Amino acid sequence: MKALIFAVTVAAFALLSASSAEAKGCLKGAVVGGVAGHYAGHHGWLGAAAGCLYGRHHANEQERRQEQQTQGQANRQDKL
Numbered sequence: 001m002k003a004l005i006f007a008v009t010v011a012a013f014a015l016l017s018a019s020s021a022e023a024k025g026c027l028k029g030a031v032v033g034g035v036a037g038h039y040a041g042h043h044g045w046l047g048a049a050a051g052c053l054y055g056r057h058h059a060n061e062q063e064r065r066q067e068q069q070t071q072g073q074a075n076r077q078d079k080l
Contacts, residue, residue, distance in 0.1 A: 029055020 029051035037047015 025055035025057075025059030026052040027055070029053070029058070 030048040031051070033051015033054070034044045034048035036051070038044035040047070
């Protein structure tokens with residue numbers, strides 16, 4: 001019963017504190033990490049948390065690369 005209350009509290013806190021922009025990458029990572037964690041010793045919550053962190057990190061990297069590409073294209077157009 002304590003685990004259920006804890007899980008609901010964590011889920012509610014996560015839903016209330018995360019904006020839609022911050023959730024990019026987190027949801028996919030959490031699903032994949034949760035499934036992997038479940039099969040790797042019944043640690044679904046731990047896997048979901050790690051997957052969310054990795055998914056967010058990966059989304060930030062992609063966003064950074066995309067910004068660098070658009071800046072590079074803008075610089076080349078300015079030189080012409």
